[in-house]
Amino acid sequence: MADVAESERRILVAVDEGEESMHALSWCLKNVVSQNSKDTLILLYAKPPRDVYTALDGTGYLFSSDILAAMEKYGADVAACVLEKAKKMCKDLQQDAKVEARVENGDPRDVICQMAEQLSADVLVMGSHGYGLIKRAFLGSVSNHCAQNVKCPVLIVKKPKTNAGSK
Amino acid sequence: MADVAESERRILVAVDEGEESMHALSWCLKNVVSQNSKDTLILLYAKPPRDVYTALDGTGYLFSSDILAAMEKYGADVAACVLEKAKKMCKDLQQDAKVEARVENGDPRDVICQMAEQLSADVLVMGSHGYGLIKRAFLGSVSNHCAQNVKCPVLIVKKPKTNAGSK
Numbered sequence: 272m273a274d275v276a277e278s279e280r281r282i283l284v285a286v287d288e289g290e291e292s293m294h295a296l297s298w299c300l301k302n303v304v305s306q307n308s309k310d311t312l313i314l315l316y317a318k319p320p321r322d323v324y325t326a327l328d329g330t331g332y333l334f335s336s337d338i339l340a341a342m343e344k345y346g347a348d349v350a351a352c353v354l355e356k357a358k359k360m361c362k363d364l365q366q367d368a369k370v371e372a373r374v375e376n377g378d379p380r381d382v383i384c385q386m387a388e389q390l391s392a393d394v395l396v397m398g399s400h401g402y403g404l405i406k407r408a409f410l411g412s413v414s415n416h417c418a419q420n421v422k423c424p425v426l427i428v429k430k431p432k433t434n435a436g437s438k
Numbered sequence: 439m440a441d442v443a444e445s446e447r448r449i450l451v452a453v454d455e456g457e458e459s460m461h462a463l464s465w466c467l468k469n470v471v472s473q474n475s476k477d478t479l480i481l482l483y484a485k486p487p488r489d490v491y492t493a494l495d496g497t498g499y500l501f502s503s504d505i506l507a508a509m510e511k512y513g514a515d516v517a518a519c520v521l522e523k524a525k526k527m528c529k530d531l532q533q534d535a536k537v538e539a540r541v542e543n544g545d546p547r548d549v550i551c552q553m554a555e556q557l558s559a560d561v562l563v564m565g566s567h568g569y570g571l572i573k574r575a576f577l578g579s580v581s582n583h584c585a586q587n588v589k590c591p592v593l594i595v596k597k598p599k600t601n602a603g604s605k
Contacts, residue, residue: 280469298591302447302561305472394469399585418566418594419586424465428591 283313283392285383285413286357288349291398294359299396300364301320303426311369313387314357316350317379350374381414387421395421399429450480450559452550452580453524455516458565462595463524466563467531478536481524482553483517484546492494517541522594547583562588566596 284299296314304310354372361370375382387395399414406408418425451466453459465483471477502605521539542549554562566581585592 277522295591302591303470327453391448418581422596422598424462424469424593426591426593427585429589431589 280308280310280393281313281390282310283315283383283387283395284357285315285317285379285395285397285417286353287316287379287398288353289398289400291294291400291428291430293356293360294304294430295396295398295426297364298362298428299426300361300368303394303396304365304368306365307367309369310365311371312361312365313390313392314361314370314372315352315383316353316372316374317382318346318374318376319379320377347374354419379413380420381415383417384420387417387423392421392423393426394424394426396426396428447475447477447478447560448557449477450482450550450554450557450562451524452482452484452546452564452584453520454483454546454565456565456567458567458595458597460523460527461493461597462563462565462593463527464531465595466533466593467528470561470563471532471535473532474534476536478531478538479528480553480557480559481521481528481537481539481549482540482550483520484549485513485517485541485543486546487544493516514541515596546554546580547587550580551587554584555589559590561591561593563593563595566594 282299283304284292284296286296300312306354352353354374358370358372361368373386375386377385383395383397387393395417397414397417400412416426418427449466449470451459451463453463467479471479518541521541525537525539528535540553542553544552550562550564553559562584564581564584567579581592581594585594
């Protein structure tokens with residue numbers, strides 16, 4: 272049996288620039304990670320490949336290499352910023368947990384599934400949407416895909432609606 | 439914010455006659471329910487409506503009322519047996535947790551979503567398949583549906599493959 276000692280788990284959390292994944296991380300820190308545990312949190316940011324951007328113009332030829340380089344840089348900045356924010360949240364909510372951060376290039380659906388396997392995650396935590404409306408249109412629902420393909424338990428956390436009921 | 443005190447959560451676990459849901463319950467007891475907590479586990483067994491059975495014969499007329507009554511009785515027995523087994527597991531793994539058991543009639547997809555809402559569950563735990571091959575063909579993937587429609591966090595736990603690689 273794949274019984275897991277509660278104190279030595281590898282918890283993979285897929286984070287992105289959306290608020291929902293930060294909420295998922297926060298929920299996980301409060302409800303899954305136990306105080307005084309030896310849990311390792313692995314924060315994973317999947318950076319979609321360039322063809323997701325080039326696909327946006329419909330032809331693949333519109334963007335100059337300058338623009339592509341700028342987008343690449345922008346993507347790296349976003350990744351760093353997201354992971355910084357996520358690490359800070361881990362520190363604020365669970366001081367003792369070990370935290371690792373990773374950026375991987377590729378379709379988030381594939382990256383997350385591959386990493387869950389490769390890192391022998393004991394549980395995968397993610398928001399239900401994420402990756403923005405536009406990217407999602409190209410990529411489909413990331414959480415659906417992962418819930419179906421990842422072997423370890425998958426925890427999908429939705430962001431509660433605000434009172435205004437927006438989004 | 440819907441922040442939840444870790445000690446007063448309502449954890450809804452959908453159980454059925456499959457081994458996978460028992461594995462999901464076991465994982466939840468070991469990894470989500472904390473020792474000495476005031477967590478309440480609500481074990482939910484959804485009993486599919488009769489038309490799932492009658493649909494099996496393709497006409498809806500093949501089964502006599504005796505057979506339907508026997509099936510009804512069989513269904514109730516299965517529910518009781520599943521919940522007994524689940525309650526025993528709770529006692530074995532988390533003596534202190536409060537445990538409630540419920541049987542609700544209806545399409546498991548609807549029942550689970552409704553109950554998550556109605557009982558203000560803080561998290562829904564379920565296997566990824568469940569409800570058997572035949573019923574699944576009629577009902578579709580229960581966990582997929584719930585992950586998309588339930589507002590609270592959803593934890594989907596798959597049964598690890600045995601070495602023989604069966605199923």
